[in-house]
Amino acid sequence: MKTSSPGPHRRxxxxxxxxxxxxxxxxxxxxxxxxxASMAEVARRADVGMATLYRNFPGRRELLEALFTNEVDELCRAVQAPSGTPVDALFTWLRLFAAFHHNKHPIALELLRHTTASDSVFGDSRERVLAAGRPLLLAAQQAREIRTDLTLDQVLDLTLAIVTIPGERDYVEPIFQASLDGLRTPPAESSAK
Known part of the structure:
Protein backbone atom coordinates (compact mmCIF):
# COMPACT_ATOMS: atom_id res chain seq x y z
CA MET A 1 0.00 0.00 0.00
CA LYS A 2 1.38 3.38 -1.03
CA THR A 3 1.27 6.20 1.46
CA SER A 4 1.14 9.68 0.12
CA SER A 5 3.01 12.52 1.73
CA PRO A 6 1.11 15.66 2.58
CA GLY A 7 1.02 18.15 -0.25
CA PRO A 8 2.73 21.53 -0.07
CA HIS A 9 -0.54 23.27 0.83
CA ARG A 10 -1.04 20.97 3.84
CA ARG A 11 2.55 21.56 5.01
CA ALA A 37 9.77 33.43 30.24
CA SER A 38 11.78 30.70 28.57
CA MET A 39 11.71 29.43 25.03
CA ALA A 40 11.17 25.91 26.46
CA GLU A 41 8.02 27.11 28.25
CA VAL A 42 6.76 28.69 25.02
CA ALA A 43 7.32 25.41 23.13
CA ARG A 44 5.61 23.41 25.89
CA ARG A 45 2.53 25.66 25.97
CA ALA A 46 2.35 25.71 22.17
CA ASP A 47 2.61 21.92 22.18
CA VAL A 48 5.46 21.95 19.65
CA GLY A 49 9.00 20.66 19.81
CA MET A 50 11.99 22.90 20.28
CA ALA A 51 13.02 22.28 16.67
CA THR A 52 9.67 23.62 15.46
CA LEU A 53 9.98 26.63 17.74
CA TYR A 54 13.49 27.46 16.51
CA ARG A 55 12.54 26.83 12.88
CA ASN A 56 9.93 29.57 13.25
CA PHE A 57 11.91 31.83 15.57
CA PRO A 58 15.68 31.25 15.57
CA GLY A 59 16.04 33.11 18.86
CA ARG A 60 14.29 34.94 21.65
CA ARG A 61 14.66 38.30 19.92
CA GLU A 62 12.88 37.09 16.77
CA LEU A 63 9.98 35.76 18.85
CA LEU A 64 9.73 39.01 20.81
CA GLU A 65 9.79 41.07 17.60
CA ALA A 66 7.02 38.93 16.11
CA LEU A 67 4.91 39.28 19.26
CA PHE A 68 5.42 43.05 19.32
CA THR A 69 4.67 43.39 15.60
CA ASN A 70 1.49 41.31 15.93
CA GLU A 71 0.23 43.61 18.69
CA VAL A 72 0.90 46.62 16.45
CA ASP A 73 -0.85 44.90 13.51
CA GLU A 74 -3.97 44.32 15.63
CA LEU A 75 -4.05 47.94 16.76
CA CYS A 76 -3.64 49.20 13.18
CA ARG A 77 -6.38 46.88 11.88
CA ALA A 78 -8.78 48.14 14.54
CA VAL A 79 -9.19 51.47 12.71
CA GLN A 80 -10.63 49.74 9.65
CA ALA A 81 -14.08 49.23 11.16
CA PRO A 82 -14.93 52.39 13.09
CA SER A 83 -18.41 52.58 14.53
CA GLY A 84 -20.50 55.40 15.90
CA THR A 85 -19.65 59.06 15.65
CA PRO A 86 -16.10 60.14 14.77
CA VAL A 87 -15.40 60.90 18.43
CA ASP A 88 -16.76 57.48 19.46
CA ALA A 89 -14.47 55.79 16.92
CA LEU A 90 -11.46 57.77 18.14
CA PHE A 91 -12.16 57.09 21.82
CA THR A 92 -12.70 53.38 21.17
CA TRP A 93 -9.38 53.25 19.37
CA LEU A 94 -7.61 55.20 22.13
CA ARG A 95 -8.90 52.65 24.64
CA LEU A 96 -7.49 49.90 22.40
CA PHE A 97 -4.21 51.82 22.30
CA ALA A 98 -4.18 51.93 26.11
CA ALA A 99 -4.81 48.16 26.25
CA PHE A 100 -2.14 47.66 23.56
CA HIS A 101 0.36 49.49 25.74
CA HIS A 102 -0.58 47.36 28.73
CA ASN A 103 -0.28 44.12 26.68
CA LYS A 104 2.91 45.00 24.85
CA HIS A 105 4.73 46.56 27.80
CA PRO A 106 6.29 43.31 29.12
CA ILE A 107 7.17 42.28 25.55
CA ALA A 108 8.72 45.68 24.77
CA LEU A 109 10.74 45.70 28.00
CA GLU A 110 12.10 42.25 27.27
CA LEU A 111 12.78 43.15 23.64
CA LEU A 112 14.78 46.15 24.83
CA ARG A 113 17.07 43.72 26.64
CA HIS A 114 18.00 42.31 23.22
CA THR A 115 18.06 45.57 21.25
CA THR A 116 17.77 49.34 21.78
CA ALA A 117 14.91 51.82 21.63
CA SER A 118 16.33 53.09 18.33
CA ASP A 119 15.82 49.67 16.72
CA SER A 120 13.62 49.89 13.63
CA VAL A 121 10.99 47.57 15.14
CA PHE A 122 10.08 50.37 17.60
CA GLY A 123 10.31 53.34 15.20
CA ASP A 124 8.46 51.56 12.40
CA SER A 125 5.75 50.48 14.82
CA ARG A 126 5.16 54.00 16.11
CA GLU A 127 4.92 55.34 12.55
CA ARG A 128 2.45 52.61 11.62
CA VAL A 129 0.29 53.37 14.68
CA LEU A 130 0.35 57.10 13.92
CA ALA A 131 -0.56 56.52 10.26
CA ALA A 132 -3.45 54.27 11.31
CA GLY A 133 -4.85 56.65 13.94
CA ARG A 134 -4.49 59.99 12.14
CA PRO A 135 -7.64 59.55 10.00
CA LEU A 136 -9.69 58.90 13.16
CA LEU A 137 -8.40 62.08 14.82
CA LEU A 138 -8.85 64.10 11.64
CA ALA A 139 -12.45 62.90 11.21
CA ALA A 140 -13.28 63.82 14.81
CA GLN A 141 -11.61 67.22 14.40
CA GLN A 142 -13.43 67.90 11.12
CA ALA A 143 -16.70 67.00 12.85
CA ARG A 144 -15.72 69.60 15.49
CA GLU A 145 -15.95 66.99 18.21
CA ILE A 146 -12.24 67.09 19.15
CA ARG A 147 -9.91 70.03 19.73
CA THR A 148 -7.93 70.97 16.64
CA ASP A 149 -4.85 72.20 18.48
CA LEU A 150 -3.61 68.66 19.24
CA THR A 151 -1.75 66.20 17.05
CA LEU A 152 -2.09 62.44 17.31
CA ASP A 153 1.45 62.32 18.74
CA GLN A 154 0.28 64.54 21.60
CA VAL A 155 -2.91 62.56 22.16
CA LEU A 156 -0.99 59.26 22.28
CA ASP A 157 1.64 60.73 24.60
CA LEU A 158 -1.16 61.91 26.91
CA THR A 159 -2.68 58.44 26.84
CA LEU A 160 0.68 56.83 27.61
CA ALA A 161 1.29 59.23 30.48
CA ILE A 162 -2.00 58.21 32.05
CA VAL A 163 -1.89 54.47 31.48
CA THR A 164 1.59 54.28 33.03
CA ILE A 165 0.34 55.78 36.31
CA PRO A 166 0.86 53.14 38.99
CA GLY A 167 -2.35 51.87 40.51
CA GLU A 168 -5.30 49.63 39.99
CA ARG A 169 -7.59 50.04 37.03
CA ASP A 170 -10.30 51.55 39.25
CA TYR A 171 -7.86 54.30 40.17
CA VAL A 172 -6.55 55.00 36.65
CA GLU A 173 -9.84 54.72 34.69
CA PRO A 174 -11.42 57.99 35.93
CA ILE A 175 -8.19 59.83 35.12
CA PHE A 176 -8.19 58.35 31.62
CA GLN A 177 -11.85 59.26 31.13
CA ALA A 178 -11.13 62.84 32.26
CA SER A 179 -8.36 63.06 29.66
CA LEU A 180 -10.74 61.86 26.93
CA ASP A 181 -13.32 64.41 28.03
CA GLY A 182 -10.59 67.07 27.87
CA LEU A 183 -9.97 66.25 24.21
CA ARG A 184 -13.50 67.31 23.28
CA THR A 185 -14.06 70.64 21.61
CA PRO A 186 -15.14 73.21 24.20
CA PRO A 187 -18.92 73.84 23.96
CA ALA A 188 -18.51 77.45 22.75
CA GLU A 189 -16.38 76.30 19.79
CA SER A 190 -18.55 73.32 18.86
CA SER A 191 -21.72 75.45 18.83
CA ALA A 192 -20.12 77.79 16.30
CA LYS A 193 -20.57 75.14 13.58
Missing amino acids: RSDAQLNRERILDAGREVMADRGAE
Missing part, protein backbone atom coordinates in the same frame (compact mmCIF):
# COMPACT_ATOMS: atom_id res chain seq x y z
CA ARG A 12 2.09 25.33 4.70
CA SER A 13 -1.14 25.31 6.72
CA ASP A 14 0.46 23.10 9.41
CA ALA A 15 3.45 25.45 9.55
CA GLN A 16 1.14 28.49 9.80
CA LEU A 17 -0.89 26.80 12.54
CA ASN A 18 2.30 26.01 14.46
CA ARG A 19 3.49 29.60 14.10
CA GLU A 20 0.16 30.94 15.39
CA ARG A 21 0.23 28.50 18.33
CA ILE A 22 3.78 29.59 19.17
CA LEU A 23 2.78 33.27 19.07
CA ASP A 24 -0.29 32.65 21.24
CA ALA A 25 1.82 30.69 23.73
CA GLY A 26 4.55 33.33 23.63
CA ARG A 27 2.01 36.04 24.45
CA GLU A 28 0.68 33.99 27.39
CA VAL A 29 4.13 33.13 28.75
CA MET A 30 5.30 36.75 28.52
CA ALA A 31 2.16 37.91 30.34
CA ASP A 32 2.62 35.27 33.05
CA ARG A 33 6.38 35.21 33.48
CA GLY A 34 7.79 38.40 31.92
CA ALA A 35 11.58 38.35 31.75
CA GLU A 36 11.63 34.86 33.24
Whole structure:
Protein backbone atom coordinates (compact mmCIF):
# COMPACT_ATOMS: atom_id res chain seq x y z
CA MET A 1 0.00 0.00 0.00
CA LYS A 2 1.38 3.38 -1.03
CA THR A 3 1.27 6.20 1.46
CA SER A 4 1.14 9.68 0.12
CA SER A 5 3.01 12.52 1.73
CA PRO A 6 1.11 15.66 2.58
CA GLY A 7 1.02 18.15 -0.25
CA PRO A 8 2.73 21.53 -0.07
CA HIS A 9 -0.54 23.27 0.83
CA ARG A 10 -1.04 20.97 3.84
CA ARG A 11 2.55 21.56 5.01
CA ARG A 12 2.09 25.33 4.70
CA SER A 13 -1.14 25.31 6.72
CA ASP A 14 0.46 23.10 9.41
CA ALA A 15 3.45 25.45 9.55
CA GLN A 16 1.14 28.49 9.80
CA LEU A 17 -0.89 26.80 12.54
CA ASN A 18 2.30 26.01 14.46
CA ARG A 19 3.49 29.60 14.10
CA GLU A 20 0.16 30.94 15.39
CA ARG A 21 0.23 28.50 18.33
CA ILE A 22 3.78 29.59 19.17
CA LEU A 23 2.78 33.27 19.07
CA ASP A 24 -0.29 32.65 21.24
CA ALA A 25 1.82 30.69 23.73
CA GLY A 26 4.55 33.33 23.63
CA ARG A 27 2.01 36.04 24.45
CA GLU A 28 0.68 33.99 27.39
CA VAL A 29 4.13 33.13 28.75
CA MET A 30 5.30 36.75 28.52
CA ALA A 31 2.16 37.91 30.34
CA ASP A 32 2.62 35.27 33.05
CA ARG A 33 6.38 35.21 33.48
CA GLY A 34 7.79 38.40 31.92
CA ALA A 35 11.58 38.35 31.75
CA GLU A 36 11.63 34.86 33.24
CA ALA A 37 9.77 33.43 30.24
CA SER A 38 11.78 30.70 28.57
CA MET A 39 11.71 29.43 25.03
CA ALA A 40 11.17 25.91 26.46
CA GLU A 41 8.02 27.11 28.25
CA VAL A 42 6.76 28.69 25.02
CA ALA A 43 7.32 25.41 23.13
CA ARG A 44 5.61 23.41 25.89
CA ARG A 45 2.53 25.66 25.97
CA ALA A 46 2.35 25.71 22.17
CA ASP A 47 2.61 21.92 22.18
CA VAL A 48 5.46 21.95 19.65
CA GLY A 49 9.00 20.66 19.81
CA MET A 50 11.99 22.90 20.28
CA ALA A 51 13.02 22.28 16.67
CA THR A 52 9.67 23.62 15.46
CA LEU A 53 9.98 26.63 17.74
CA TYR A 54 13.49 27.46 16.51
CA ARG A 55 12.54 26.83 12.88
CA ASN A 56 9.93 29.57 13.25
CA PHE A 57 11.91 31.83 15.57
CA PRO A 58 15.68 31.25 15.57
CA GLY A 59 16.04 33.11 18.86
CA ARG A 60 14.29 34.94 21.65
CA ARG A 61 14.66 38.30 19.92
CA GLU A 62 12.88 37.09 16.77
CA LEU A 63 9.98 35.76 18.85
CA LEU A 64 9.73 39.01 20.81
CA GLU A 65 9.79 41.07 17.60
CA ALA A 66 7.02 38.93 16.11
CA LEU A 67 4.91 39.28 19.26
CA PHE A 68 5.42 43.05 19.32
CA THR A 69 4.67 43.39 15.60
CA ASN A 70 1.49 41.31 15.93
CA GLU A 71 0.23 43.61 18.69
CA VAL A 72 0.90 46.62 16.45
CA ASP A 73 -0.85 44.90 13.51
CA GLU A 74 -3.97 44.32 15.63
CA LEU A 75 -4.05 47.94 16.76
CA CYS A 76 -3.64 49.20 13.18
CA ARG A 77 -6.38 46.88 11.88
CA ALA A 78 -8.78 48.14 14.54
CA VAL A 79 -9.19 51.47 12.71
CA GLN A 80 -10.63 49.74 9.65
CA ALA A 81 -14.08 49.23 11.16
CA PRO A 82 -14.93 52.39 13.09
CA SER A 83 -18.41 52.58 14.53
CA GLY A 84 -20.50 55.40 15.90
CA THR A 85 -19.65 59.06 15.65
CA PRO A 86 -16.10 60.14 14.77
CA VAL A 87 -15.40 60.90 18.43
CA ASP A 88 -16.76 57.48 19.46
CA ALA A 89 -14.47 55.79 16.92
CA LEU A 90 -11.46 57.77 18.14
CA PHE A 91 -12.16 57.09 21.82
CA THR A 92 -12.70 53.38 21.17
CA TRP A 93 -9.38 53.25 19.37
CA LEU A 94 -7.61 55.20 22.13
CA ARG A 95 -8.90 52.65 24.64
CA LEU A 96 -7.49 49.90 22.40
CA PHE A 97 -4.21 51.82 22.30
CA ALA A 98 -4.18 51.93 26.11
CA ALA A 99 -4.81 48.16 26.25
CA PHE A 100 -2.14 47.66 23.56
CA HIS A 101 0.36 49.49 25.74
CA HIS A 102 -0.58 47.36 28.73
CA ASN A 103 -0.28 44.12 26.68
CA LYS A 104 2.91 45.00 24.85
CA HIS A 105 4.73 46.56 27.80
CA PRO A 106 6.29 43.31 29.12
CA ILE A 107 7.17 42.28 25.55
CA ALA A 108 8.72 45.68 24.77
CA LEU A 109 10.74 45.70 28.00
CA GLU A 110 12.10 42.25 27.27
CA LEU A 111 12.78 43.15 23.64
CA LEU A 112 14.78 46.15 24.83
CA ARG A 113 17.07 43.72 26.64
CA HIS A 114 18.00 42.31 23.22
CA THR A 115 18.06 45.57 21.25
CA THR A 116 17.77 49.34 21.78
CA ALA A 117 14.91 51.82 21.63
CA SER A 118 16.33 53.09 18.33
CA ASP A 119 15.82 49.67 16.72
CA SER A 120 13.62 49.89 13.63
CA VAL A 121 10.99 47.57 15.14
CA PHE A 122 10.08 50.37 17.60
CA GLY A 123 10.31 53.34 15.20
CA ASP A 124 8.46 51.56 12.40
CA SER A 125 5.75 50.48 14.82
CA ARG A 126 5.16 54.00 16.11
CA GLU A 127 4.92 55.34 12.55
CA ARG A 128 2.45 52.61 11.62
CA VAL A 129 0.29 53.37 14.68
CA LEU A 130 0.35 57.10 13.92
CA ALA A 131 -0.56 56.52 10.26
CA ALA A 132 -3.45 54.27 11.31
CA GLY A 133 -4.85 56.65 13.94
CA ARG A 134 -4.49 59.99 12.14
CA PRO A 135 -7.64 59.55 10.00
CA LEU A 136 -9.69 58.90 13.16
CA LEU A 137 -8.40 62.08 14.82
CA LEU A 138 -8.85 64.10 11.64
CA ALA A 139 -12.45 62.90 11.21
CA ALA A 140 -13.28 63.82 14.81
CA GLN A 141 -11.61 67.22 14.40
CA GLN A 142 -13.43 67.90 11.12
CA ALA A 143 -16.70 67.00 12.85
CA ARG A 144 -15.72 69.60 15.49
CA GLU A 145 -15.95 66.99 18.21
CA ILE A 146 -12.24 67.09 19.15
CA ARG A 147 -9.91 70.03 19.73
CA THR A 148 -7.93 70.97 16.64
CA ASP A 149 -4.85 72.20 18.48
CA LEU A 150 -3.61 68.66 19.24
CA THR A 151 -1.75 66.20 17.05
CA LEU A 152 -2.09 62.44 17.31
CA ASP A 153 1.45 62.32 18.74
CA GLN A 154 0.28 64.54 21.60
CA VAL A 155 -2.91 62.56 22.16
CA LEU A 156 -0.99 59.26 22.28
CA ASP A 157 1.64 60.73 24.60
CA LEU A 158 -1.16 61.91 26.91
CA THR A 159 -2.68 58.44 26.84
CA LEU A 160 0.68 56.83 27.61
CA ALA A 161 1.29 59.23 30.48
CA ILE A 162 -2.00 58.21 32.05
CA VAL A 163 -1.89 54.47 31.48
CA THR A 164 1.59 54.28 33.03
CA ILE A 165 0.34 55.78 36.31
CA PRO A 166 0.86 53.14 38.99
CA GLY A 167 -2.35 51.87 40.51
CA GLU A 168 -5.30 49.63 39.99
CA ARG A 169 -7.59 50.04 37.03
CA ASP A 170 -10.30 51.55 39.25
CA TYR A 171 -7.86 54.30 40.17
CA VAL A 172 -6.55 55.00 36.65
CA GLU A 173 -9.84 54.72 34.69
CA PRO A 174 -11.42 57.99 35.93
CA ILE A 175 -8.19 59.83 35.12
CA PHE A 176 -8.19 58.35 31.62
CA GLN A 177 -11.85 59.26 31.13
CA ALA A 178 -11.13 62.84 32.26
CA SER A 179 -8.36 63.06 29.66
CA LEU A 180 -10.74 61.86 26.93
CA ASP A 181 -13.32 64.41 28.03
CA GLY A 182 -10.59 67.07 27.87
CA LEU A 183 -9.97 66.25 24.21
CA ARG A 184 -13.50 67.31 23.28
CA THR A 185 -14.06 70.64 21.61
CA PRO A 186 -15.14 73.21 24.20
CA PRO A 187 -18.92 73.84 23.96
CA ALA A 188 -18.51 77.45 22.75
CA GLU A 189 -16.38 76.30 19.79
CA SER A 190 -18.55 73.32 18.86
CA SER A 191 -21.72 75.45 18.83
CA ALA A 192 -20.12 77.79 16.30
CA LYS A 193 -20.57 75.14 13.58
